[in-house]
Amino acid sequence: MGVVATRRELLRSAAGLGLAGMIPALAGCSEAKAAQPPNILFILADDLGYADLSCYGRRDYVTPHLDTLASQGVRLTQGYANSCVCSSTRIGLVTGRYQQRLVVGLEEPITTPKPTDMLPAGHPTIASLLKAQGYRTALIGKWHIGGAPAAAPTNYGYDHFYGYTGGGTSYYPLSAANPMPDDLISNGSPVAWNGYLTDVLADEAVRWITGGWGPFFLSMHFNAPHAPWTAPGDMAGAALWTDALDRNRGNLDAFAKIVVNLDQNIGKILATLDALHLANDTIVVFTSDNGGERFSEMWPFTGVKGELLEGGLRVPLILRWPGKIAPATTSPQVMVSMDFLPTLLAAAGGAPDPAFPSDGENLLPVLTGASAPHPRKLFWRHKAGDQAAVRDGDWKYLRLGGKEHLFDLAADARERADRSADEPARFAQLRDAWTAWNAGMLPYSAANFTYDVTQVDADRY
Amino acid sequence: MGVVATRRELLRSAAGLGLAGMIPALAGCSEAKAAQPPNILFILADDLGYADLSCYGRRDYVTPHLDTLASQGVRLTQGYANSCVCSSTRIGLVTGRYQQRLVVGLEEPITTPKPTDMLPAGHPTIASLLKAQGYRTALIGKWHIGGAPAAAPTNYGYDHFYGYTGGGTSYYPLSAANPMPDDLISNGSPVAWNGYLTDVLADEAVRWITGGWGPFFLSMHFNAPHAPWTAPGDMAGAALWTDALDRNRGNLDAFAKIVVNLDQNIGKILATLDALHLANDTIVVFTSDNGGERFSEMWPFTGVKGELLEGGLRVPLILRWPGKIAPATTSPQVMVSMDFLPTLLAAAGGAPDPAFPSDGENLLPVLTGASAPHPRKLFWRHKAGDQAAVRDGDWKYLRLGGKEHLFDLAADARERADRSADEPARFAQLRDAWTAWNAGMLPYSAANFTYDVTQVDADRY
Structure with missing residues (x-):
């Protein structure tokens, strides 16, 4: 039987990766190719800044696996997150809509989950919609859209969940006395884990891909590379962190090792696709949930995580789909987290739920070269610092720290030259557009988490 | 006669540079070598940030002439300015002492010069001390230590002054109606000038070097690259600036062209040294007066001009002295603006005036490899934001925006991990050291210029 022969062949390849004994997926079998929609491997880094990969400019380390991925697909220079912090981007990502449409989406980020900090039961998600298209689905790693069990990913279309529901966790298991989170769960059960978290999560991905x-x-x-900044191998260092918000730890050297290890682990997952002959039938996406933190590089942008300046919003965004997306290309197409739902559903032959139309856009025609890049109109909001932003074409309105600005991003990506006095009509138009958009979203309540954006780092005073 | 033959030879070389007809310097003649101390070409950029040269990391343009200079000498990775703004650094530079010892040194920077905004008559300077050693001396370009004629450079040991006394000037001459400064003077007389300022200043340097x-x-x-950010060739753009503090102009593209042109002009001056056979007998220094402004890159540092974070203080610092300083080396030696006076005087066979001992240090032994790099203890102060800093070895105390920090620069060059709670004794020791140093300096008066450091750019709120 052809299928059996192929399975044997796959097992031979898998043996080289230490995968022998696992049941390989057969998605790459030539018999199935015509009928089967592409696999989707969506990789999200946490707090990785725009210039934190060497293919985006970082100089103090290299990320060869992600650089190679970019060379095999398209690298977007105008990729955005839905928010400048984690939870709210992730809600935009999984719903394909502005997160401000949902009560849970007003938490920036979710701290101690409240009963309202969850997606409404039955709310369609990128996972439930793909599942309806016949996909097996999983979320491995960070959820941060509510606590388990009530708001576990498995309630929202993910067949499998292995990871953690909070905002961050230790890179090594800690002693019981350490208050820092280090608990992993697998489909509702606690996981006894050892080793470095990024390795552990990638191993689980290899297992899951291979086993279905x-x-x-x-x-x-x-x-990775979210705080705590514990480098691989530094178990003793991990124990020093008792709160991921510690402001007295971390450095560039640890950050470099964390990102290099992340790149290696992504290389391991991509090698699994190769070994299983799935690479040609798999869309791979790599991006980040928001702009970088204090050890990230955001050049040429200013601003960091927590700010609606480009450095807080602009993220690496790489897509590979052999035979559909041209290799070694860069694209200026503006794309944002909530675009993935309509875009990936389109690739799978599906579409968003008409009752929950996406605020994003199916960009597959642009990514595959069928149509040209085009301007977008996108809105952002952040409670901390009373921030507001709209990007319309190349122009951006920004309100931050009590001041309003108008920037021409095409000429001034660093957002230094405030053009509001020179372009009063455009300024008013963008501000009005933001006000109108905001009126259609849920308002913040006093209970929504916030913080003082000026009290974070020495250069924020 | 050997001298005449050499002069003819020099004129032949100079012709290729368009210098024919000028009187060449004879400093490079072999007859004079044994007796003559080295020429000193000290090049100061204005507001160039630490990573603004390609040899320091800048990626969006290249600076081949300065990169080559670095490859022919030593490139310091821990070069500092005496201040995070212009005038005060320049006072530290020319006096070789903490600028806070002088009333004029309390202006950060000098805005509209007051009668007290000048060095005391007869105060020794790097120029007057070198002049006493037999040097002919000149300052071409920016002075900014007081207005002419009372406080002109020619009153302080500079034989020749061609340039401007204020903080910045237009890159092109402007119409009389434009309030932006664009006046040059030469030894007290107005200069009618045309063309791009960086070209004009470099041409004057070539003339002066050649003509003595x-x-x-x-x-x-x-x-360059101080505001206004007018690229070479953009005469129309120059006219749009009416104030160098305009916050609605400038962009990365103009900045890149300004720095590339600066590099080319430095190449022109260095080629003149080559053509006149002076390169082997000339110490060339390149540095900046403070950290970078809004289009500068300061990676891996945070902070900008106006802040005592490393990004506001750390500057490119390159020295070339053929046969004395090893080529293609980098050095971690901490060196600061006020070190140039004792260091360059030592190279010239002189020493500071004993009545005005330098707060800097002769670092020639380190630069020439005779002794190893060693730790330093240096102090900074800035009125805006009530800033204070001391660096002692690798540790730094920083007070900024009402908050105090302790940073380990060896581990954390980005100044993100505040170690003050972990190292209370070290924190107290450094703060006390700063307080003791400050007690020996002049206090600010209410009349000293200041500004709100938080009101500059969008990411400073």
């Missing part, structure tokens, strides 16, 4: 059948959607949401 | 005899000290203080 049919087209898959894997949301691989790494912890 | 004996060892020279040239302080070549460029305007």
